[in-house]
Amino acid sequence: MSRRLLSGLALMALASCSFDPKFVRPDTTVPTTWPRGESYPEAAAASLPTVTYQEIFRDLSLQTVIGQALANNRDLAIALANVAAARSQAHVERGRLFPAIGVSGGLTAHDEGTSYSANGGLSAFEIDLFGQQRSLSRAAFQEYLASQDAERAVRLSLVAEVATAWLTLAADRTLLAIAVETEANTLKSVDLTRARLNGGIAPRSDLRQAETVLAQARSDHADLTTLVAQDRNALELLVGAPVADALLPASIESVDGSLAELPAGLDSRILLRRPDVSEAEHALHAANARIGAARSAFFPTISLTALAGFASNSLSSLFSGGNFDWTVSPTASLTLFDGGVKSGNLGVAKAQRDAAVARYQQAIQAAFRDVADALARRGTIRDQFAAQTDLEAAAADSERLSTARYREGIDPYLQSLEAQRTHYSARRSLAATRRVRANNLVELYRSLGGDQLVGE
Numbered sequence: 001m002s003r004r005l006l007s008g009l010a011l012m013a014l015a016s017c018s019f020d021p022k023f024v025r026p027d028t029t030v031p032t033t034w035p036r037g038e039s040y041p042e043a044a045a046a047s048l049p050t051v052t053y054q055e056i057f058r059d060l061s062l063q064t065v066i067g068q069a070l071a072n073n074r075d076l077a078i079a080l081a082n083v084a085a086a087r088s089q090a091h092v093e094r095g096r097l098f099p100a101i102g103v104s105g106g107l108t109a110h111d112e113g114t115s116y117s118a119n120g121g122l123s124a125f126e127i128d129l130f131g132q133q134r135s136l137s138r139a140a141f142q143e144y145l146a147s148q149d150a151e152r153a154v155r156l157s158l159v160a161e162v163a164t165a166w167l168t169l170a171a172d173r174t175l176l177a178i179a180v181e182t183e184a185n186t187l188k189s190v191d192l193t194r195a196r197l198n199g200g201i202a203p204r205s206d207l208r209q210a211e212t213v214l215a216q217a218r219s220d221h222a223d224l225t226t227l228v229a230q231d232r233n234a235l236e237l238l239v240g241a242p243v244a245d246a247l248l249p250a251s252i253e254s255v256d257g258s259l260a261e262l263p264a265g266l267d268s269r270i271l272l273r274r275p276d277v278s279e280a281e282h283a284l285h286a287a288n289a290r291i292g293a294a295r296s297a298f299f300p301t302i303s304l305t306a307l308a309g310f311a312s313n314s315l316s317s318l319f320s321g322g323n324f325d326w327t328v329s330p331t332a333s334l335t336l337f338d339g340g341v342k343s344g345n346l347g348v349a350k351a352q353r354d355a356a357v358a359r360y361q362q363a364i365q366a367a368f369r370d371v372a373d374a375l376a377r378r379g380t381i382r383d384q385f386a387a388q389t390d391l392e393a394a395a396a397d398s399e400r401l402s403t404a405r406y407r408e409g410i411d412p413y414l415q416s417l418e419a420q421r422t423h424y425s426a427r428r429s430l431a432a433t434r435r436v437r438a439n440n441l442v443e444l445y446r447s448l449g450g451d452q453l454v455g456e
Contacts, residue, residue: 072240
């Protein structure tokens with residue numbers, strides 16, 4: 001009898017209907033191609049390849065630092081814990097579809113002797129005839145999938161943030177080296193100008209002008225020393241552990257060529273593969289399923305309590321056929337008036353679904369802008385870098401010529417001073433442009449979904 005009972009319960013569960021609304025992916029209102037124009041590079045016609053961060057960030061030291069961050073970062077550990085919690089919750093919701101069966105045994109001593117009993121059964125199992133528990137189970141499973149995507153998003157963001165912090169340290173080390181070198185050179189210029197002043201060749205104003213460049217370089221030296229230390233602190237916070245000196249970049253020039261370019265495909269639907277967009281879609285699926293659960297609450301609930309067992313005055317004959325007994329007690333209930341609670345719950349579920357639709361569309365729009373912004377920078381950075389390289393070369397030559405002409409007494413010191421300032425600024429701008437060029441590749445990696453890119 002117990003076997004027939006369980007079979008009947010399984011059939012009723014399988015036959016249960018669903019009140020979930022039909023899921024339709026919302027209109028993304030995003031163009032199917034990336035922006036085009038003077039600011040943008042030519043889009044590649046090929047689909048995006050499968051990549052890993054090691055293929056994009058080719059520097060072995062940076063790869064090691066990223067690996068340490070993936071192993072130690074606390075934000076990622078929290079995301080992984082959330083995935084485990086969501087997975088367990090999905091198991092809980094699915095477990096509600098099945099009855100809880102318990103067994104018990106007993107011994108009772110009385111005047112007539114001793115009696116024995118053994119019982120097994122289920123208590124108040126709600127038959128999911130109208131699909132409420134299945135809707136809740138689907139919602140929990142979609143929330144679990146969303147938590148996985150959230151973990152992927154944290155992982156992607158962490159890789160990009162570590163790369164950016166590593167490049168920031170590289171750029172600030174270059175700027176510090178420029179400040180130190182400029183300080184040393186201007187100190188020589190100050191000594192030369194002071195000697196000319198003492199010899200009656202140069203006015204005091206030349207010395208004061210030379211000292212302004214020296215003071216600026218000293219100030220930048222102190223400031224950048226602080227920034228380099230803070231950059232390392234920021235990197236080690238992301239990594240979650242100290243980073244060895246050997247793994248730190250010497251300069252922004254040293255990372256040239258160590259970051260690969262990631263091609264952008266023509267079809268913007270690749271954004272659906274971004275973990276944050278996928279997370280929003282799974283959240284939308286979960287909200288859709290909860291509407292079904294709220295709808296099914298309007299229908300009767302059918303519960304079943306069953307007990308089967310044996311009772312005997314003799315332990316040796318406890319399980320003989322004549323001592324078997326069983327009972328089944330089905331009950332049905334329907335709330336006739338609840339003050340609008342069920343209607344309110346359904347309204348809440350629909351409103352949450354509408355909000356999930358808006359968040360999904362917002363996620364795609366934000367993702368499209370991220371990629372468009374990164375492509376806009378990529379389309380012009382090569383020309384900007386070439387121009388900054390030419391500017392630095394011209395400024396360096398101008399400083400050499402102006403310094404030589406001043407030493408020969410041909411030009412006033414003001415021209416040499418302006419040439420020094422221009423060259424100093426040009427070197428700093430070139431270092432900053434190198435950093436922008438490298439960070440743009442990191443941003444393309446992040447905005448296009450990083451390691452989750454899969455060619456179709």
